[in-house]
Amino acid sequence: MGAYVLRRLWQMIPTLAGVMLLIFVLFNWVGGDPALVLAGKITNKDQIENIRKQLGVDQPAYVQLGYFAFEVATGFTCTWKSYTDKAEPPKLDAKTPGSAADSATKAKANSGCQAVRSWATNEEVPKILTTRITPTLTIMIPVLILETLLGVILAIGVAYARGTLTDRMIMMICTVAMSVSFLVYIIVAQYIFGFQLGWFPVQGWSDSFWKNITYYAPLPIALAVFVGLAPALRLYRSFFLDEINNEYVRTARAKGVPEKTVMMKHVLRNAMIPILTNIGIALPGIFVGSFLLETFFSIPGLGREILVAVNRSDFPVIKAATVYLAMVTMIINLLVDVLYKAVDPRVTFK
Amino acid sequence: MSAAFMNTPSTAPAAPLHQPSPGLWMLAWRRLKHDKVGMVSLAVVIIFLLMMVGSYTGLIAKNWSKEAGVSYANPSFMAGAENLEAVRTKADPNAIKIEPVDLSDIDPLAPRYKEWAERTAKIKTTETPRAETLPFGGDKWGRDVLQKAIKGAETSIFVGLFAALFAVFIGTTLGAISGYMGGKIGDLLEWFYNVFTSIPYILLILAFAAVFASSPQLAAYKGVPMVVAILAFTGWTGIYRLIRSEYIKHASREYVKAAQAIGASNSRRMFVHILPNVSHVCLVQLSQHVVQFIKAEVILSYLGLGVPVDSVSWGTMLAEAQSELVIGKWWQLAAAGISMAILVTAFSMLTDSLRDALDPKIK
Numbered sequence: 001m002g003a004y005v006l007r008r009l010w011q012m013i014p015t016l017a018g019v020m021l022l023i024f025v026l027f028n029w030v031g032g033d034p035a036l037v038l039a040g041k042i043t044n045k046d047q048i049e050n051i052r053k054q055l056g057v058d059q060p061a062y063v064q065l066g067y068f069a070f071e072v073a074t075g076f077t078c079t080w081k082s083y084t085d086k087a088e089p090p091k092l093d094a095k096t097p098g099s100a101a102d103s104a105t106k107a108k109a110n111s112g113c114q115a116v117r118s119w120a121t122n123e124e125v126p127k128i129l130t131t132r133i134t135p136t137l138t139i140m141i142p143v144l145i146l147e148t149l150l151g152v153i154l155a156i157g158v159a160y161a162r163g164t165l166t167d168r169m170i171m172m173i174c175t176v177a178m179s180v181s182f183l184v185y186i187i188v189a190q191y192i193f194g195f196q197l198g199w200f201p202v203q204g205w206s207d208s209f210w211k212n213i214t215y216y217a218p219l220p221i222a223l224a225v226f227v228g229l230a231p232a233l234r235l236y237r238s239f240f241l242d243e244i245n246n247e248y249v250r251t252a253r254a255k256g257v258p259e260k261t262v263m264m265k266h267v268l269r270n271a272m273i274p275i276l277t278n279i280g281i282a283l284p285g286i287f288v289g290s291f292l293l294e295t296f297f298s299i300p301g302l303g304r305e306i307l308v309a310v311n312r313s314d315f316p317v318i319k320a321a322t323v324y325l326a327m328v329t330m331i332i333n334l335l336v337d338v339l340y341k342a343v344d345p346r347v348t349f350k
Numbered sequence: 351m352s353a354a355f356m357n358t359p360s361t362a363p364a365a366p367l368h369q370p371s372p373g374l375w376m377l378a379w380r381r382l383k384h385d386k387v388g389m390v391s392l393a394v395v396i397i398f399l400l401m402m403v404g405s406y407t408g409l410i411a412k413n414w415s416k417e418a419g420v421s422y423a424n425p426s427f428m429a430g431a432e433n434l435e436a437v438r439t440k441a442d443p444n445a446i447k448i449e450p451v452d453l454s455d456i457d458p459l460a461p462r463y464k465e466w467a468e469r470t471a472k473i474k475t476t477e478t479p480r481a482e483t484l485p486f487g488g489d490k491w492g493r494d495v496l497q498k499a500i501k502g503a504e505t506s507i508f509v510g511l512f513a514a515l516f517a518v519f520i521g522t523t524l525g526a527i528s529g530y531m532g533g534k535i536g537d538l539l540e541w542f543y544n545v546f547t548s549i550p551y552i553l554l555i556l557a558f559a560a561v562f563a564s565s566p567q568l569a570a571y572k573g574v575p576m577v578v579a580i581l582a583f584t585g586w587t588g589i590y591r592l593i594r595s596e597y598i599k600h601a602s603r604e605y606v607k608a609a610q611a612i613g614a615s616n617s618r619r620m621f622v623h624i625l626p627n628v629s630h631v632c633l634v635q636l637s638q639h640v641v642q643f644i645k646a647e648v649i650l651s652y653l654g655l656g657v658p659v660d661s662v663s664w665g666t667m668l669a670e671a672q673s674e675l676v677i678g679k680w681w682q683l684a685a686a687g688i689s690m691a692i693l694v695t696a697f698s699m700l701t702d703s704l705r706d707a708l709d710p711k712i713k
Contacts, residue, residue: 018545023557030568031561179641179694181648183668184687191675288552292649306553307653310560322557326548333548 005338012330019326020072024065027315033057037313038119056081068319071116076125076320082114120314128305128317129324135205136301138212139293140286143224147232148279150225152268155236160263162241171237174230182227186296189223203298220293235278239271246270273344280336284329288321374630374708381707388703394696398507405504414497414662419481422679423488434677487681489670498662499685503693505663509577509656510644516582517643518636521589522625528590529597530620539590546587554584555646559655573658577650581643589635596628630708637701641694648690664690 028034035052042048052058056067067080115124161167194202200219206212243249244267252262291303302321309317340347372380382388404410424431454460486496528539546554558580562568568576600606601624609623644664650656651665659666664686671683 014541015544015548018541019548022545022549026557026561030565032565032567036566037564175698176691176695179698180687180691181645181664181668183649183652183665184683184691187668187672187675187683195676284550285552288550288556291552291556295653303552306556310556310563310655313560313564315560318557318560322549322553325550325553329548329550 001338001341005334008334008337012334015330016327019323020069021065023319023322024068027319028057028061028064031313031315034315037315054081072323074113076116076129076316078113079116116316116320118309118314118317120309120312120317125316125320129302129320132300132302132305133287134209135212135299136287136290136294136303138209139217139220139224139290139299139301142213142217142221143228143290144279144282144286146221146225147228148275150229151232151236152275154229154233155240156263156268158233158237159240159244159267160259162237162244171234174234177227177230178234182292185223185227186292189219190296193219203296205297205299216297216299220290220297220299224290224293236271236275239274240267242274243267243270273340276336276339276343280333280339283332283336284325287325287328378630378704378707382703385703385707387699388707391696391699391703394692395700398503398693398696401500402504402507405500406508411497411500411504413494414501415493417480417492418494419484419488419492421488421490421492422674422677423481423484423492425487425681426483426485429483486685487679489682490674495682495685498667498682499664499689502662502664502667502686503689505574505657505661506644506647506665506690507640507693509574509581509647509663510640513578513581513585513643513647514636514639516578517585517639518589518632520582521586521635522593522632524586525590525593526597526620526625529594530601530616530624532598532601543587543590546584551584555580555650556655558584559650563655573661577647577656580650581646585639585643585646589632589639592631592635593628596631597624600624600627634701634705634708637697637704641697641701644690644694644697 031037033052034055035048035057038055039048039051042051049058056064059067070080070083071078115126117124118128158167158170190202193199201216205216249262249266252266253259257266288303288306290299290301291307293299294301294304295307306318306321308314309321382392401410405412420433422433424433480492484492484494484496486494486499489495489498524539524542528536528543549557562576562580563572571579597620606619606623609619614623647656647663648665648668651663652669654669656665657663667682667686671680671686674680674682
């Protein structure tokens with residue numbers, strides 16, 4: 001077990017290096033000269049040269065990659081430049097000399113570390129990521145729980161009634177429901193329940209968790225659950241059907257176990273294994289999965305932040321989010337694999 | 351053997367005994383023909399594809415950008431409905447008639463107004479008669495929503511189809527190399543796959559979109575080609591995985607060994623001998639990814655990361671529809687939403703039918 005986890009962690013290193021390399025190639029080469037992206041409409045050569053120096057893109061590629069690796073290692077709280085040249089005050093923020101903010105940044109510069117900042121808002125990137133994650137999780141954790149519970153319960157019911165008209169009708173409805181764009185559901189639901197009927201606020205967010213979860217979040221959560229239910233139901237039904245056709249089910253029936261016990265005990269427990277795999281696959285998605293809902297309902301979450309960053313070509317935010325979410329994904333995958341052991345005793349770690 | 355017989359010119363006409371047994375595709379087609387749902391969905395998909403070709407070549411929906419009706423023209427079936435927006439635009443000429451304040455003594459341009467008025471009079475403007483109603487209503491500029499939906503279908507299906515073809519091409523090529531070659535190359539490609547799959551899919555799409563949009567070299571490809579590239583470069587991983595496992599399975603089969611024995615090269619074995627045997631997997635994946643990419647294109651275009659504003663797709667229509675719904679103009683939403691739902695439903699059902707027909711295990 002311990003050896004397995006260690007080996008998996010060891011295997012993460014090349015993958016993580018690959019993720020960083022991919023991001024580096026994308027944002028430093030494919031995306032054009034980062035200095036020009038940041039400069040925007042500035043055409044003054046000296047200024048652009050200055051920005052280039054600040055960003056370190058005047059250095060050879062392997063040095064730049066080193067800078068990036070250093071930023072990732074420090075959690076984007078420290079740029080290599082600020083770490084090495086303590087004397088040089090940060091030029092990007094020094095707009096109003098003499099102000100209180102300026103002296104504060106100077107003091108910070110002297111202490112050594114300067115966090116990577118957003119190109120658009122000049123906000124510190126680690127701060128952006130940590131503050132935006134709470135609203136996203138406020139939406140997505142209830143969604144994941146409700147969707148799984150409802151999906152499993154309905155799927156048992158449908159699998160129990162397999163082959164009947166009800167079963168076929170529900171599967172048909174699921175296929176049709178899945179084919180309508182998520183956008184249409186959001187637009188219509190926001191219009192009907194928010195605007196026309198006024199049952200829910202059309203959009204908004206507050207600082208209080210309780211108000212968010214009881215007042216602002218219910219409509220987005222209900223929408224996400226509703227839309228996610230159809231594919232979940234279809235998938236979970238197929239898992240149950242796979243189990244129902246097994247020999248042990250026939251044996252249980254033959255020895256006179258009531259159908260209810262067969263379904264709830266024998267079939268459910270075995271079908272939980274692929275269901276858990278599926279949840280494991282879906283789990284990393286909760287960090288950005290709600291970006292459409294966040295955009296429509298003005299929820300200051302991570303997904304919306306990334307979308308805004310994409311529209312503004314705010315590369316530092318996208319880079320940081322991508323690297324860290326990739327790490328989180330890898331760790332969640334490892335945890336899910338370890339949890340398997342708890343669910344399925346047949347699993348052995350190789 | 352039978353091929354050798356047929357090549358000899360002296361043999362008598364082929365005996366009926368030598369009827370070739372139907373191949374995989376023939377059998378699959380026979381199975382599909384018995385599947386009513388599959389045939390209906392195939393018909394719907396073909397109609398949509400014909401519509402796409404028709405609108406691309408300009409046979410239908412040629413005048414989608416013509417402002418044929420009044421602003422937010424009502425659909426023909428509800429001609430009597432109140433249309434405040436159109437009334438407002440009509441009222442505009444009256445509003446201008448209000449006597450303007452005489453500024454001629456301080457207006458430096460005043461002496462030239464007459465000259466300009468004469469020159470304007472020379473230019474002919476044709477005021478197109480604007481219809482009060484359109485078959486399925488009009489949008490803000492009075493364009494026919496039905497034609498817009500057809501044109502939007504063209505863009506969305508085009509993107510979905512080509513992105514899927516491109517993704518299947520990447521996935522199949524890499525999967526074939528990785529599965530067949532194995533070893534160091536296989537490990538390298540596996541690493542590549544792990545890198546792509548460890549980033550959440552949505553984030554990967556958004557990162558590619560951000561990078562491609564800001565790239566000066568790629569600026570010429572903005573719009574449809576860029577969306578196709580974004581979707582294909584991020585969406586090949588699932589196909590790669592499946593094709594790779596198929597190739598691992600097939601690489602050790604006897605017919606491949608036999609091909610090796612007669613001296614077929616590696617690439618010949620990979621793409622001439624094995625590929626036809628896994629092509630059914632490619633087809634099902636293609637069909638499945640078209641659906642997935644059409645949905646993705648709609649969302650990307652809605653977010654402004656997809657096709658440009660001057661062209662129309664289901665996504666841009668939905669983006670307009672959001673604000674229209676608030677003033678009660680529901681038809682653009684309905685047109686885009688329903689046409690997309692029909693196509694996607696048909697395509698998903700066709701995918702299921704194809705899978706059933708092509709999977710020899712299910713009979």
